Amino acid sequence: MSIRRLPEHLVNRIAAGEVVERPASALKEIVENALDAGAGRIAIRLTAGGIGGIEVIDDGCGMSPADMALALERHATSKLPDDAIEAVSTLGFRGEALPSIASVATLTLESRVRGADGWSRVTDNGRLASEGPAALPPGTRVKVEGLFARVPARAKFLRSPRAEYAACLDVVRRLAMARPDIGFTVEHDGRRALSVQPGETGPARVAALTDRALVDNSIAISHEREGVVLEGVAGLPTFNRGVADHQYLFVNGRPVKDRLLVGAVRGAYQDMLARDRHPVVALFVTLPGSEVDVNVHPAKTEVRFRDPGLVRGLIVGGLRHALDQAGHRSAQPVAAGSLGAWRQESHSPSGEGLGPSPQSNYRGASWTSPTPYPSPEGEGLSGLQHSVFDSPLAYAPPQGRAEPATAPIPAAQHPLGVARGQVAATYIVAEAADGLVLVDQHAAHERLVLERMRRALDGGAVARQALLLPEVVELDEPACDRLEARIPELAEMGLELERFGPQAMLVRATPALLGQGDPKGLVTDLADELAAFDQALSLKERLDHVAATMACHGSVRAGRILSVAEMNALLREMEVTPHSGQCNHGRPTWVKLGHGDIEKLFGRK
Structure with missing residues (x-):
């Protein structure tokens, strides 16, 4: 087949395929032109998600009739005054947008320069349909109708009007964020969907x-x-x-x-x-x-x-x-649904509505209150790694625990307040100056252990604790290969591994920060982490993933009873530790119920 020059209409359609994929693409190009024209306000109207029609009105500099005719030709632009394309600062500069849109839709272009009359040009799928005077304020109005109506091969790839509308709205949001000095309004099928005023920060x-x-x-x-x-x-x-x-x-x-x-x-x-x-x-x-x-x-x-x-x-x-x-900050919205889940129980002499009696959930066990185990390293948080809190009561009724009588600590002295108790051996209840704070002890301590491990890594190497008897962990051969390749890196973090045959690893030491953990579970999880991220991440990022996995295994588990001193130590360390507002998986470590929310629950407000 011999080489031939493509006809103009086919060239335009090829260009349209590169620039105009869907209504959002056309809208983006038109709004960018309005921004480059110096508009202060831009009004956008959409019909059927932009499939039925797009209209953009701006109060920019406008165009003369001669410029309008030139704007509908390919590779014609006012945004490159010279050949220095690497120094371009405008949004649209290729000169393909308007002719590409006009080749696959009916494009009505109306514009007026200040001090002159307005003019209109209508292009129907690449051919000039009409032109003449137009009445409009200074600026430009662009209307696109019947996008891809005569190109069924392209129209069948359009999504539903709702999906196309969402794409158009996303385009406008991004452009409006980039230019807070300009006002934007969007109407969809006659309904105002977005409105932002100029001059916002x-x-x-x-x-x-x-x-x-x-x-x-x-x-x-x-x-x-x-x-x-x-x-x-x-x-x-x-x-x-x-x-x-x-x-x-x-x-x-x-x-x-x-x-x-x-x-x-x-x-x-x-x-x-x-x-x-x-x-x-x-x-x-x-x-x-x-x-x-x-x-x-x-x-x-x-x-x-x-x-x-x-x-x-x-x-x-x-x-x-x-x-x-940001320190220990965490997103703290109190959802209306969460507050609505609280209900007021009626108090009746027969006891109905007060919940089951202690005898219904407690059968045959002693009523002796469990004695809290002391921390071998004093009352600091470091003792959490070595304390053993295994309560013999599986279904014990609510009980109090004896604590040494001391003067109460003012809650206002600390952002996260002072510990007042523990719920379900999982959540710490603290009183702050402005409300009630609930802390997930496992999630919070997981973050603290990770930050300690990072500080230890920055200082050289993490201290390790040798196992009395090495632990053999059986894995598949590829997992063992991945761990073996990272033995030096893991050693820096206090985990000493050794290959033990084709399908096993020998654990000789674990990080001292983790205390008595589960070496088998730790090594298994590390193998999974390396399989998922090893090739895609840098050494520093791999070390962070490994540290996060180790921290999860070495943190205080839910279900462990803590003394009040240990709870307060956990709160104080959270207040001075970066990122302690969320655990290593992005979940919040604490939530706050303000005094106003509590008053609403009791009908005081």
Whole structure:
């Protein structure tokens, strides 16, 4: 077959396939043009998720009739005054958006320059249908109708109107976050769906477009390294989502979905979130135009950095530093459903509504109160690793425990209050100045052990405790191979392993921080962690995963009875330990019930 020149209409459709994938793609290009035109307010109207129609109205500089005709030609743009494409600062600059959209839809372009008359051009699937005067205020109005109506091969790949509407709304959110100085409104099928006013601060605009609760459950980011600036907001690890749709990333004011940036965010939160949870962040990276290439994707959603290691390190380091400053903070919303689960029990002389009697759940055991075991290292938290709390009562009724009589500690002296008791041998009840604090003792201690292990690693090596009799752990051969390859790294963390045949590992020592744990369970879990993450992570990230797994095995388990002194020691260490507001899996370690919430439960408020 001989080489031929493609006809103009086919060239336009090929370009449309690169730029216009769905209504959200067309909307993105049109709104970016409005932003580059200097608009102060942008109004968007959608019909049937954008499939039925898209209309964008702005109050920008507008276009003359001659410019409008040129704007509908391919590779015609006003955004590149010279050939320095590497220095481009506008959002749209390829000159393909409008002609590509016009080749697969009916495009009505109306515009007016201040001090002149308005003009209109209607293009129907690549052909000029009509043009003439138009009455409109200064600015531009773009209307897209019948997208892919004459291209059934493309139309059949469109999703439902609801799904297309969600994609359009996400596009507008990202552009509105990048430009808090501009007002945006979105109407869908005649209903106002989004409205933000110009002049909002960055964090306020992000919260308005995502979740109002983000204001109280986030931290500000401001970091700079070698001319690269990182700003934005990052949600606390406990303020997370099940999908990564709430991660908004920007480079020089341009919304992007770059794998490098997404991976950096995941790396910063890696030991604070479960694998199926994702943080809420809005990060703005600013750097010289010569250090980034924005012309690597037709839709301009990807970028290429000259020094990707610097950018990744900046994001990971900046997020880590900000999260360290958050200390023991945790997302603390008191859900209305949780409060509604409380119910007032009626008090009757017969005892109905008071729950079962002690005799119904207690059969034949002694009523002697269990004696709390003392901590061999005094009343500090370090004794938790060596205490043995095995209560002989499986179904004992509620009981009090005798404690030495001392003057009560004022709750206002400590952010997490002072311990008043323990519920279900799992949760610590503490009284703070502004409410009631409930602490998950296992989750909290798991985080504390991990942070101690990290400090020990930074100081050299983790102290180890030799086993009196080495433990043999049987695994499959690939798992043993993975562990054997990491024996030097594990030794730095206090775990001494040795290959013991094709399908077994010998445990000779465990980290002293973990006390008397379960070596077999620890080694088995480590083998699984290495299988999942070994190839994808750096040495530092692998060590963090290993440390988190060890910390889980070495922390105070639910079901262990603690003395009041041990509870208070746990609370005090939480207050001075970074990230203690969440465990290594992203779950909160403590929640607070404020005085106002308690008063609501009792009908006082």
